[in-house]
Amino acid sequence: MIQHLVDGILVGSILSLGAIGLTMAMHMLRFANFSHAELLSIGAYCALVFDGVFTAVYAPLGNVIGPLSLTWALSLAILVSMAITGGSAILIDRLVFSRVRAKGGELSMVFASFGVAMIIRNALGLIFGLQVQLYSKDIVFATVLSRDPLLLVKPDQIFSLAAALFIMVIFHLMLSRTTFGYSLRAVAENPDLAQVSGINLNQMITLIWIIGGGLAAAAGVFYGLTNQVNPVLGRDLLLPIFAATIVGGIGSIYGAALGGFLVGIASNMALLILPSGYSPAMPFLIILVVLVIRPTGLFGEERA
Amino acid sequence: MIGIISYLIFFTTVAAILSIAVLGLNLQWGNSGLFNGGVVAFFGAGAYGTLILGGTSQTAHLGGFEIFYPLALIGGMVTAGLMAWIVGILTLRLRHDYLAIATFGVAVAFENLLRNAEGLAGGAQGLRGFERPLHAWLGDGFTYNVFFLIFVLVLLGATYRFLEVLIRSPFGRLLRAMREDETAALSLGKDPAKIRLTSLIIGSVIIGLSGGLYATFYAFISPQDVLPILTFQIWAMLIVGGAGNNKGAVAGAFVIWAAWTASGWGLSRFAPLEIQLYTGSIQFILIGLVIVGMLLWRPQGLFPEKLVISQSGRTNRSENRE
């Protein structure tokens, strides 16, 4: 029981990071981006490459940090990966989404994102192979936090949670303390009015992709660190991330963060009631419940 | 020669079955602006519904009611319609991307349910169907395939006619009005939610018909038939063919299915072996590129929607949609 709750929180932090970027893009550009989760894959593979590069360049970077399986090289790689993934997100927007947007039909964007997701996923499979990859093959044993009730936690997971929270706090400070955060929120509230007030919408869109991509990359690496890296990890995380976004309410950044944790917890707790075979359906059930009880999500506002 | 004809009949049958699903989606998306991200769930509901109702008795799970085939097929369609009704009630009041995500989720949950609920439809083992209708007369070879093709083509034609009549009817005008400008329609005293729900259900029933025919043709259905890739394929057919145009929808189905199968055939024939081991990935990338390319350079599809211009206001349609 407690174990499932804690596990849910730990998994949830990854979903939160993914959902924050998704909710921003969905709100501002008004389309359900089915390719957002692929940014997690790009991030994970990017870190895999640079982890290798850094270790090759300067071997001591390959040492693990404390009780983690995380190496210094990989922690540097995370930063690089966040930048590159943010860049890829902009590139995808420039190449595809902005053009489709310009042609009209915001709903065409939804389908364009289907296509983009398919291309990214299979390109990754082609480049890196379809097999499972790991940042580190060592198995780090879980620490026993409590014997009764039994509560086990892996150091890597604690790190992922802490790092995710850290990133979220920084992001929060940025939103609430900087001009740039104000502009971002203004755009999110009302794009037209924001433009009238002299905010450059295009700049803001670029920014949202950088932030969304960066957060997704971090989520992807944390996922890889606590699970594994494979070309379909984005597809596997797509529905849970969407669920987190809807639970939080589309457009609400804090809602998305909280939504991630809620979806993580609910998915883990579900096993107490449902046979495990049904777990992929959990995110959908969560979406359904939210739509019935509170269609705008926890923090969302009604908007046509 | 007979081989080529036999293959073409087979190919046309599958393409025609898929075009029925594309027609259903066209009503939802092309005519009503509803993003159905879970086409495969409604397709599967039709397929499973038909096989469970019409199938021969199976010990391990539900079904085997051996209902008269046309009734079983209609039963499958009703199953799909019921599912659409539930999803529609929950999501159609909300902004459009909720429908996209909810239907996508329905599809995942649907597949998952069938994979696990062995008592319902055999679980991952799949559901073995009935003898194909009229099997006793026609055997199961070439003659049967010709007969079945004609049967499918007749249904395709009927669906096409029905939709053409429907979209020219006042209801069809209403759908397009809703798609173009909901507020305006609302101001005229129309109830958008109800109209969209009707469209979602009709479209899903048609998709369900397609699923029922598919299951009949293969006499077998398993959770593998209802994976999200089918949704993607059917969407690709509609986008390439031209959303809003029924002729385009059918043409799109044939074009994409031909491209899908021909690329596999071509790669197996001409590509060196090392490439062959990667054909799946390459094919998906190509299809993805076709989709994105179409949206970028020819968003209206091969057969653009014929605009029914009744008022001069239609010229600035694109601005309205942004």
Added chain:
Amino acid sequence: MNRQAKHTALALGLVAGMVGYGTSAMAQDCTNKIGAVLPTSVDWGKPIAATAQYVVDLINEAGGVAGCKVELVLRDSQVDPKVGVDAAKALVDLDGVQILLGAVSSGVSMPILTSVTAPAGVMQMSCCSSSTAFTGLAKEGKTKGLWFRTFATSGVQAAVGAMVARDKAYKSVAIMYKNDDWGQDIGKLIAGDFEALGIKVTGSVALNDGQASYRAEVTEALKGQPEALYMALYPKEGTAAVREWLSLGGTQNMIVANSLKSEEFRDNVGLKYLGNLVGTDTASPRSQSASAFVDQYTAKFGKAPSGPGLSNSYDATMIALLAMEAAGKGADGTKIASMVSKVTDSSGTPVTADAAGFKKAKDVLAGGGSVFYQGATGNVRFDANGDVSAPAVTWGFSDEGTKELTFISLTDVDSFIASMK
């Protein structure tokens, strides 16, 4: 990354080598086309296809079949029934193949059988489809004797898995199985077998394909604090689940089905944790050629055969070609299918599973005799429904790959299964 690059290079080298084989060795100017519909675009499907191609190359080296070179036309099923069925139909109608190898998933093999091969009278031989639905179909006579599979019914593996648990005196076992047709089947079978032996099943957990995290499932399986863990999983989710299992302090007493006989799994989990792992598999025969398949495969691919379905794919291709040889030039699918019993005849001349064995089989068949094929999965023997039974083996991981632990003959397996009933 390095390892990755090396593998890719290796694979390309192999493939290049194969192409070389295919084109150079033969002098005949006629070809016998056979078709294969396999999921080449899936991680575990690729090696299965490569193995089938490899057998064809071996046979061509040995002079081909029925006086002609064999050409394998390989089509990707994409694990999509529509695509697989279309590919099969194209192979049958356009290429005129009389033998179809495949598919892997039952969900693809079944519609191919019902709508393509059975109506057209083409023999279909699957390496890996495990669904019990095929047996049912065959019993109703709807496969027309055209259907075969070299994948031993899961009953044998489940029974041997239970036998291992009994011999190791495990009192309680948790089960994790892949949530597909094969996994559901074997999961249910072994749970029954454990209970029949008085071993407590503390939990039976289904693992879904493509799930973000298996943490919750593993926690669930750990709950009853079992003495041992039984797994019917594929390497991808197996790796994730076992790493999670071990790090959460789960036992290293593991029993696994042959699907985890994979180097990828061994390397990603780490040999040091797998010392107490016992695997089950259908066995190689106890003959001179016992390691023939393994040796040849190792020589060809630079590593021992590991991963689901490889030896099954080898046997499927080999038996199909032997039957084709027995049926003679220009035989149709029905004729070839009827010859399968002639090349897997336990009273026939034993032949090994390699090029030399194939040459020998040719001579025997030419003289009107029958042949007993000693396959990579064992002394393959089909029953009336096209199902195969085979002796079993238990194995463990070693530095080189896998090592055999015990051999359990067909009679032992049968009597053990009977004793549980």
